[in-house]
Amino acid sequence: CSSTTPITATFFPGDGIGPEIAESVKKVFTTAGVPIVWEDHYVGTEIDPRTQSFLTWESLESVRRNKVGLKGPMATPIGKGHRSLNLTLRKELNLYANVRPCYSLPGYKTRYDDVDLITIRENTEGEYSGLEHQVVRGVVESLKIITRQASLRVAEYAFHYAKTHGRERVSAIHKANIMQKTDGLFLKCCREVAEKYPEITYEEVVIDNCCMMLVKNPALFDVLVMPNLYGDIISDLCAGLVGGLGLTPSCNIGEDGVALAEAVHGSAPDIAGKNLANPTALLLSGVMMLRHLKLNEQAEQIHSAIINTIAEGKYRTADLGGSSTTTDFTKAICDHL
Numbered sequence: 001c002s003s004t005t006p007i008t009a010t011f012f013p014g015d016g017i018g019p020e021i022a023e024s025v026k027k028v029f030t031t032a033g034v035p036i037v038w039e040d041h042y043v044g045t046e047i048d049p050r051t052q053s054f055l056t057w058e059s060l061e062s063v064r065r066n067k068v069g070l071k072g073p074m075a076t077p078i079g080k081g082h083r084s085l086n087l088t089l090r091k092e093l094n095l096y097a098n099v100r101p102c103y104s105l106p107g108y109k110t111r112y113d114d115v116d117l118i119t120i121r122e123n124t125e126g127e128y129s130g131l132e133h134q135v136v137r138g139v140v141e142s143l144k145i146i147t148r149q150a151s152l153r154v155a156e157y158a159f160h161y162a163k164t165h166g167r168e169r170v171s172a173i174h175k176a177n178i179m180q181k182t183d184g185l186f187l188k189c190c191r192e193v194a195e196k197y198p199e200i201t202y203e204e205v206v207i208d209n210c211c212m213m214l215v216k217n218p219a220l221f222d223v224l225v226m227p228n229l230y231g232d233i234i235s236d237l238c239a240g241l242v243g244g245l246g247l248t249p250s251c252n253i254g255e256d257g258v259a260l261a262e263a264v265h266g267s268a269p270d271i272a273g274k275n276l277a278n279p280t281a282l283l284l285s286g287v288m289m290l291r292h293l294k295l296n297e298q299a300e301q302i303h304s305a306i307i308n309t310i311a312e313g314k315y316r317t318a319d320l321g322g323s324s325t326t327t328d329f330t331k332a333i334c335d336h337l
């Protein structure tokens with residue numbers, strides 16, 4: 001239904017439930033007439049020496065060239081001695097901010113009806129710098145890296161996001177009372193950026209207090225910005241507030257305008273291959289990608305079709321208390337379109 005020239009986007013179906021939910025996205029996007037041509041990329045079966053991981057150099061080049069992509073979950077075997085696929089993507093593509101909107105879905109009842117917050121996670125350093133080593137036998141060390149450059153960059157993104165999305169407040173989440181140097185520098189950078197945005201209210205909240213406030217009253221928050229590890233944990237906590245990992249999307253923002261949208265959840269090996277996965281998180285990630293591409297009309301159409309299908313309650317996957325398969329739920333969304 002669009003005369004726009006097709007846009008090429010990279011697609012990583014990923015592992016586990018990835019291919020099943022990727023199929024769902026493709027069906028829904030085709031039904032909505034989204035002018036996108038997918039360039040599919042699969043995780044390799046051996047390590048590519050150029051990336052030191054199972055991700056091939058060609059896959060990374062595809063994202064660099066297209067500047068936009070959608071990513072399914074990728075499994076990370078623990079203790080197998082190779083670089084995490086997700087870490088490789090973030091590092092190699094310099095995906096410095098992970099944006100996770102978290103909002104109550106109308107029609108799906110949870111403890112709260114009024115959740116509407118955005119977590120913005122620094123994505124390249126902190127505790128996830130990948131710098132771990134053994135000091136002596138029985139003693140290991142992991143380095144938490146915080147730099148002025150990466151902290152200013154993510155803070156700038158958070159404030160700019162707040163300003164351009166009609167948000168009123170940015171909360172920097174930290175533990176600077178204990179991690180005085182690292183989180184202290186992160187906060188200093190947030191304060192510097194906050195001064196440039198007098199129209200946005202700025203506050204600082206200690207991470208443990210933030211957890212308590214979020215579960216008691218999530219409406220207390222608007223935009224939250226934080227270092228890597230805290231962002232990983234808080235964004236899953238927020239997913240729990242609105243119905244779980246099957247529902248929450250995200251988008252990774254890189255330098256040079258690269259955007260790689262991805263579902264927050266993992267490869268769900270317990271339900272993989274059973275046609276049980278909820279494709280909503282990946283679909284909503286696709287919607288974020290469409291908004292990034294300014295394909296707002298199709299983004300709204302798909303968003304409404306998902307919301308209406310869930311609200312109607314006739315077709316829901318098991319994680320939302322229903323008994324529909326991935327395929328049936330996808331078909332219901334297409335029917336709404």
Ligand code: NAD
Nearest residue numbers: 073074075076245246264265266267268270271277278319
């Ligand atoms: P997970 O998110 O895969 O699963 C946690 C629970 O949520 C499981 O019970 C699963 O069945 C359920 N779940 C997740 N997504 C769902 C969906 N769309 N529909 C219905 N139920 C869903 O977390 P995990 O088990 O800790 O991790 C499995 C693998 O995924 C690991 O190898 C991990 O490293 C990887 N992982 C990857 C990413 C990513 O690619 N961004 C994120 C997290 C975990």
